[in-house]
Every structure is written in C-alpha cells, then in structure tokens.
Amino acid sequence: MAIEHVFIIGAGQMGGGIAQVCAQAGYQVTLHEIKEEAYNRGFAVITKNLSRNVEKGRMTEEEKQEVLGRFTQSLDLQNAKHADLVIEAAVENMEVKTSIFAQLDEITPEHTILATNTSSLPITEIGAATKRPEKVIGMHFMNPVPVMQLVEIIRGLATDDTVYEAVEEMTRRLGKTPVEVNDYPGFVANRVLMPMINEAIFTLYEGVATKEAIDDVMKMGMNHPMGPLQLADFIGLDTCLYIMETLYEGFGDSKYRPCPLLRKYVKAGWLGKKTDRGFYTY
Numbered sequence: 001m002a003i004e005h006v007f008i009i010g011a012g013q014m015g016g017g018i019a020q021v022c023a024q025a026g027y028q029v030t031l032h033e034i035k036e037e038a039y040n041r042g043f044a045v046i047t048k049n050l051s052r053n054v055e056k057g058r059m060t061e062e063e064k065q066e067v068l069g070r071f072t073q074s075l076d077l078q079n080a081k082h083a084d085l086v087i088e089a090a091v092e093n094m095e096v097k098t099s100i101f102a103q104l105d106e107i108t109p110e111h112t113i114l115a116t117n118t119s120s121l122p123i124t125e126i127g128a129a130t131k132r133p134e135k136v137i138g139m140h141f142m143n144p145v146p147v148m149q150l151v152e153i154i155r156g157l158a159t160d161d162t163v164y165e166a167v168e169e170m171t172r173r174l175g176k177t178p179v180e181v182n183d184y185p186g187f188v189a190n191r192v193l194m195p196m197i198n199e200a201i202f203t204l205y206e207g208v209a210t211k212e213a214i215d216d217v218m219k220m221g222m223n224h225p226m227g228p229l230q231l232a233d234f235i236g237l238d239t240c241l242y243i244m245e246t247l248y249e250g251f252g253d254s255k256y257r258p259c260p261l262l263r264k265y266v267k268a269g270w271l272g273k274k275t276d277r278g279f280y281t282y
C-alpha cells in the first residue's frame with residue numbers, strides 16, 4: 001500500500017504539526033480547514049517553524065521552499081478524492097469526527113486509509129461511521145509534533161493488519177517511533193496522563209497549593225520537564241475536558257470525573273495557550 005498523497009484535516013496545533021512533518025518527509029500534503037483564516041494561521045506557524053530551522057542551520061532555504069512547495073490548501077472536503085491517507089485532526093468531538101469520516105468514506109477512493117489523531121475517542125466507533133472500518137486507524141501524534149518522538153498507533157476492532165503495517169512504516173519514514181496499542185478509552189497515553197492533570201487541577205481547586213507550587217513539585221520532584229497545569233494549558237483545556245469526559249463515560253468509573261474548575265475555565269473560554277489564558281496568562 002504506497003502512500004504518496006496525505007490529506008490532513010485541521011490546521012490547528014496538531015494538524016499543522018502533522019502536515020509539517022509529512023511535507024518534510026517528502027509526502028504531498030493537502031491541508032484542509034473549514035475557514036481560510038484558520039488555514040492561513042496554521043500555514044503561518046508552519047512557515048515560521050521552517051524558517052527557524054533554516055536560522056538554526058537544520059535546513060537550507062532551498063529545502064524550506066521545497067517543503068512549502070509540497071503544500072496544497074483545501075477548503076472543500078471533496079479534495080480528499082486524491083488522498084492515499086487521510087489524517088483527521090479536527091476538534092475532539094465524536095459528532096464532528098463521525099460526520100467527517102462518513103463523508104470521507106463517500107469521497108475517497110477505495111484504497112484510502114482513514115486515520116484519526118483523536119486523543120481518546122474510540123477508533124472502533126469512528127470506523128463504524130464508514131463502510132470500511134478495516135481501513136480506519138488511530139495515529140495519535142504528540143504535541144509539539146515536530147519535536148516529539150512517539151506516535152501511538154491504535155487498532156480499532158476491525159483494523160486490517162496491512163493497514164496497520166502501512167501506517168507503521170509511514171510513521172518510521174516521518175522519523176517517529178510507532179507504539180502499538182488497542183482501542184480502549186484514552187488508549188495508553190491519556191489514560192495515564194490525563195487523570196494526573198485532572199488531579200493537579202483538583203489540588204488547585206481544593207486550595208492545597210498554588211498553581212506554581214503544584215507545577216514546581218512535579219517538575220523538581222518527579223523530573224517532569226513541565227508541570228501538569230502548564231502542560232494542560234499547552235494541550236488546551238477544552239481538549240483535556242473532552243478526554244476526561246471520554247474516560248468517565250467509557251469506563252463509568254467516578255475516578256475519572258472532570259474537576260469542576262476545569263469545566264469552569266472551559267466555559268469561560270480560558271482554553272490555555274491558544275487563547276492566551278488558561279491557568280497561566282501568555
């Protein structure tokens with residue numbers, strides 16, 4: 001299964017990063033957004049990242065132009081008709097994702113693999129929105145994509161071995177390391193990470209310590225490069241809340257209940273770094 005043309009949905013933090021690493025690895029990339037402003041914002045971040053690579057001597061100006069030349073803008077999902085692989089990185093919401101996948105199933109050729117970068121939503125359920133669940137798979141990149149080594153690859157109940165192998169091979173071509181996991185809420189990464197972040201928010205909510213103190217304890221005491229509250233701001237508090245809700249609903253266990261303070265921040269529109277305000281101001 002040769003992958004040449006990758007269609008990426010969403011030019012946000014994750015979609016933009018995924019598009020960048022795919023173009024750098026030589027793939028033809030179509031980057032799709034709902035609005036032109038969102039595309040332009042995402043593309044500007046990619047251009048800035050590549051320029052920084054040139055400044056630091058990691059690539060030449062010519063290479064940067066070649067990478068940028070592999071991009072095509074899309075504002076119409078019909079453009080996915082040329083894709084060998086789609087990687088969806090829109091918002092963490094099941095209705096949005098199943099609607100996108102049902103449309104992709106109609107638009108894309110039979111051979112096209114449909115991957116999602118979901119942080120926690122069931123791959124099996126997303127696959128069931130299509131007539132090709134054997135070609136639906138999770139490709140969970142980490143943030144920031146150009147820097148982080150891991151891609152958690154999640155098999156849905158029906159995912160075909162050849163599809164898994166094609167995605168695993170592509171991940172290696174991106175210079176990343178694939179790790180195989182099965183489809184349960186939160187997979188491995190967020191099943192372990194998010195309850196820790198949620199618990200850190202509870203310690204703030206209950207007045208156990210200040211946000212700075214909580215982050216310092218985890219940085220200096222546990223050798224984490226970033227405290228959990230700052231990390232939550234970087235991930236996006238809306239994404240953190242969606243993931244906790246998925247764990248809570250998926251396991252039906254009260255230990256996964258989202259902290260009320262997290263809900264309050266999301267309702268206020270304080271979503272972290274991307275809105276310039278979360279637990280910290282940016």
Ligand SMILES: NC(=O)c1ccc[n+]([C@@H]2O[C@H](COP(=O)([O-])OP(=O)(O)OC[C@H]3O[C@@H](n4cnc5c(N)ncnc54)[C@H](O)[C@@H]3O)[C@@H](O)[C@H]2O)c1
Binds near residue numbers: 014035038119239274
């Ligand atoms: N933020 C993280 O650290 C992280 C890590 C791994 C996975 N993820 C997952 O990646 C996905 C995207 O997260 P993000 O942090 O990049 O969010 P984001 O808010 O930065 O970007 C989402 C982008 O998707 C676009 N979008 C929304 N609906 C769309 C549609 N129907 N068609 C096309 N574009 C659409 C939005 O305009 C926005 O630009 C989510 O599923 C999230 O759970 C996030």
